Amino acid sequence: MIQLSKSSKPVSAVLFFFVTFMGWAQQGDTSYKRRVLEASEVDLLFSYYNQDGQNAAVTGGEGTEELTDATSSIVLRMPMNEDDILTVDVGLSAYTSASSSNVNPLDGGLNVTPFDASSGESRKDVLAYINPTYQHSSDDRNTIWSANAYFSSEYDYFSIGFGGSFTKLFNEKNTEITLSGRVFLDKWNSQYPIELRDGFFDDRITGNGTYNPLFTAFDNENRNSYSLSLSFSQILSQKLQGALFMDLVSQNGLLSTPFQRVYFADFEDFYIDEFQLADNVEQLPDNRFKIPLGGRLNYYLNDLVILRSYYRFYWDDWGVSSHTASLEVPFKLTDKFTLYPTYRYYTQTAADYFYPKEQALSTYEFYTSDYDLSNYDAHQYGIGVQYKDIFTSARVLNFGLKTINLRFSQYDRSDGLNAFIVTLGTTFVGN
Numbered sequence: 001m002i003q004l005s006k007s008s009k010p011v012s013a014v015l016f017f018f019v020t021f022m023g024w025a026q027q028g029d030t031s032y033k034r035r036v037l038e039a040s041e042v043d044l045l046f047s048y049y050n051q052d053g054q055n056a057a058v059t060g061g062e063g064t065e066e067l068t069d070a071t072s073s074i075v076l077r078m079p080m081n082e083d084d085i086l087t088v089d090v091g092l093s094a095y096t097s098a099s100s101s102n103v104n105p106l107d108g109g110l111n112v113t114p115f116d117a118s119s120g121e122s123r124k125d126v127l128a129y130i131n132p133t134y135q136h137s138s139d140d141r142n143t144i145w146s147a148n149a150y151f152s153s154e155y156d157y158f159s160i161g162f163g164g165s166f167t168k169l170f171n172e173k174n175t176e177i178t179l180s181g182r183v184f185l186d187k188w189n190s191q192y193p194i195e196l197r198d199g200f201f202d203d204r205i206t207g208n209g210t211y212n213p214l215f216t217a218f219d220n221e222n223r224n225s226y227s228l229s230l231s232f233s234q235i236l237s238q239k240l241q242g243a244l245f246m247d248l249v250s251q252n253g254l255l256s257t258p259f260q261r262v263y264f265a266d267f268e269d270f271y272i273d274e275f276q277l278a279d280n281v282e283q284l285p286d287n288r289f290k291i292p293l294g295g296r297l298n299y300y301l302n303d304l305v306i307l308r309s310y311y312r313f314y315w316d317d318w319g320v321s322s323h324t325a326s327l328e329v330p331f332k333l334t335d336k337f338t339l340y341p342t343y344r345y346y347t348q349t350a351a352d353y354f355y356p357k358e359q360a361l362s363t364y365e366f367y368t369s370d371y372d373l374s375n376y377d378a379h380q381y382g383i384g385v386q387y388k389d390i391f392t393s394a395r396v397l398n399f400g401l402k403t404i405n406l407r408f409s410q411y412d413r414s415d416g417l418n419a420f421i422v423t424l425g426t427t428f429v430g431n
Helices: 009-027
Strands: 041-052 067-079 084-097 124-137 143-154 157-170 175-188 222-235 240-253 287-300 306-316 321-328 337-348 376-388 399-413 418-430
Touching (some): 041 399
Antiparallel strands (some): 041 067, 041 418, 067 084, 124 143, 143 157, 157 175, 175 222, 240 287, 287 306, 321 337, 376 399
């Protein structure tokens, strides 16, 4: 979701001058200074996600939520000199979704139903992104600033963005304060349910009267997000470390999802086979303000066990408030292997504009049947194992294998949505 400027030439010129100046300045300094990053590192990451449920927003809060997503990414961290690091994160995410396939449920199959996937092109998509970050540390390593950019694209959505952070360490590096900000400038390529598109006609429609939905295409397809974050970290004792954080997030523009149907209580129902045709798509305010705040507390129990706790409170002006609490207990099995059992609990209130299927009235200004905005609780259980070799004895080409992380998580939501995710990550270090 990020872009630095319309032209890269001014940025390139400034970067060239900065790197040239730093190189010239270091010629006159013969003192040794430990590099922030000694050698290039490469992270290879892969995840597989699978979910199912019966409350798809695409079909008005009722229908299959079956989805699979496979994501792969490469993160390259390169030392530019003793003080600077360039990180480039590039990834692809490919998914197939039974619910999004029902944006057009009429493009495959003999019987049309919201509980089955159609075979059309809307059932799958690929998201591609790149996220470069440049980080500079002061000579005493007590001041760090960074600048980053972000670009992503998929079939119906494009995002650019930029951001930066400033970190200051005090008290012999026992205290750390970070201020960061990000801007995302997004653009929809709105895809509406097939029955709401111009020229739609199907002689299989059944119902009382004439199908006449309450629908007008969105005029504005832009979505902008702005965030400001503040975090404070403190080493409290030899065994205890704590952190506090707060974010301020503002969004404006098209915050509704154009292909998510809504069915009204005061409208007649119309069907093609078992599939109910939309009365409209969701309508949400074009502004949203969010405040998450929370903290972390890590306790070193002994040489084998560390306790990592986390809590976050969230509030927004749509009426959603939530609590998140999690606990991770890394357990060191050997010098190289660590086990990571985890548990996370989440609960939230419903948005002011959420209505289950056929409970909203057409006279309302805002409405949605997206169960992500409903009242629900969720439990997530996980287990992971890490292999770590600080000597990087195993090698691939000119890179030594530093870590391997394998994790599995099960997610269960009180509205019936269930999911699991498997992640695999490896880190290689160059000579």
